[in-house]
Amino acid sequence: MNMHDVAKRGLVLLGCGKMGSAMLAGWLRNGLPAASIWVIDPHPSEWLRKQGVNIGGALPQSPAIVVVAVKPQMMAEALPDVKSLGGGATLVISVAAGTPLALFEDMLGENTPIIRAMPNTPAAIGRGITALIGNGDTGESDLDLAEALLLAVGQVVRLESEDQMDAVTAVSGSGPAYVFHLIETLAAAGVAQGLPADLAMDLAKATVGGAGELAETADDDPAQLRVNVTSPNGTTQAALEVLMDDETGFGPLLRRAVAAAADRSRELGRG
Numbered sequence: 649m650n651m652h653d654v655a656k657r658g659l660v661l662l663g664c665g666k667m668g669s670a671m672l673a674g675w676l677r678n679g680l681p682a683a684s685i686w687v688i689d690p691h692p693s694e695w696l697r698k699q700g701v702n703i704g705g706a707l708p709q710s711p712a713i714v715v716v717a718v719k720p721q722m723m724a725e726a727l728p729d730v731k732s733l734g735g736g737a738t739l740v741i742s743v744a745a746g747t748p749l750a751l752f753e754d755m756l757g758e759n760t761p762i763i764r765a766m767p768n769t770p771a772a773i774g775r776g777i778t779a780l781i782g783n784g785d786t787g788e789s790d791l792d793l794a795e796a797l798l799l800a801v802g803q804v805v806r807l808e809s810e811d812q813m814d815a816v817t818a819v820s821g822s823g824p825a826y827v828f829h830l831i832e833t834l835a836a837a838g839v840a841q842g843l844p845a846d847l848a849m850d851l852a853k854a855t856v857g858g859a860g861e862l863a864e865t866a867d868d869d870p871a872q873l874r875v876n877v878t879s880p881n882g883t884t885q886a887a888l889e890v891l892m893d894d895e896t897g898f899g900p901l902l903r904r905a906v907a908a909a910a911d912r913s914r915e916l917g918r919g
Contacts (some may be wrong), residue, residue, distance in 0.1 A: 651903070654680065657710060660682050660688065662718055663688070663717035664692065672696075674800025682701045688707075688727070689703070704794050707730070712739065713739045713741060716743065719744050731756065731757060734756035735760060741763045742765065762783045763790060763794045764783075765794065765822070766821050768823065774800075777802050778801070780805070782794075817913040830840070835849040
């Protein structure tokens with residue numbers, strides 16, 4: 649199956665909130681015909697109504713893909729005839745956080761190819777990163793197709809096993825919030841040193857945004873980039889001696905934070 653098949657047989661998007669809207673905008677931008685897309689959402693936004701896609705109504709008999717962007721318990725409500733999508737003709741891609749493949753397999757029955765994906769919120773500006781894992785019924789072409797769809801909102805990586813998804817959730821799924829908090833606290837620290845709040849926030853946002861882009865595009869790895877900006881006995885070194893402290897610095901703090909998020913993800917996955 650390829651994008652031509654998707655255009656011909658149709659794609660059903662279940663849920664069009666922030667993540668659903670980001671994906672839909674990317675697909676339309678990349679040339680998937682609006683007429684080939686069916687969206688099921690109880691409260692369609694003004695933006696969605698203007699996109700020319702099918703909203704509600706009768707679905708195609710055998711769509712190429714169903715993308716689940718709501719919790720699976722909502723899927724049962726929104727698609728009453730969920731079982732008819734099982735059996736292998738339709739590829740199911742879930743971006744529902746904390747929802748294991750087994751739950752979809754129970755709902756859709758045997759031989760259904762299901763891919764679990766974890767995107768993150770920078771998908772809204774095409775700068776997300778999504779991790780994918782397929783069940784035993786997915787083939788390489790299914791993963792290739794899911795990757796092509798999710799490249800519309802950023803980078804894509806493939807996992808080796810589903811149990812890696814909890815760590816991915818804790819690093820990249822929840823990670824944008826850690827960075828937003830870094831911006832907040834960096835700005836507040838600037839205010840504590842005598843800067844006006846607006847100026848401190850402008851400096852913090854641009855510094856974190858610019859450093860992130862540099863880390864993604866530079867040939868050097870982040871450790872080397874850090875070394876490059878650290879003059880011996882200079883101002884950066886003074887700050888890093890605090891941040892890199894073995895007991896109170898960033899390292900142990902982020903390890904604890906990411907472990908807490910991963911543990912919570914495991915709990916949610918167990919229901």
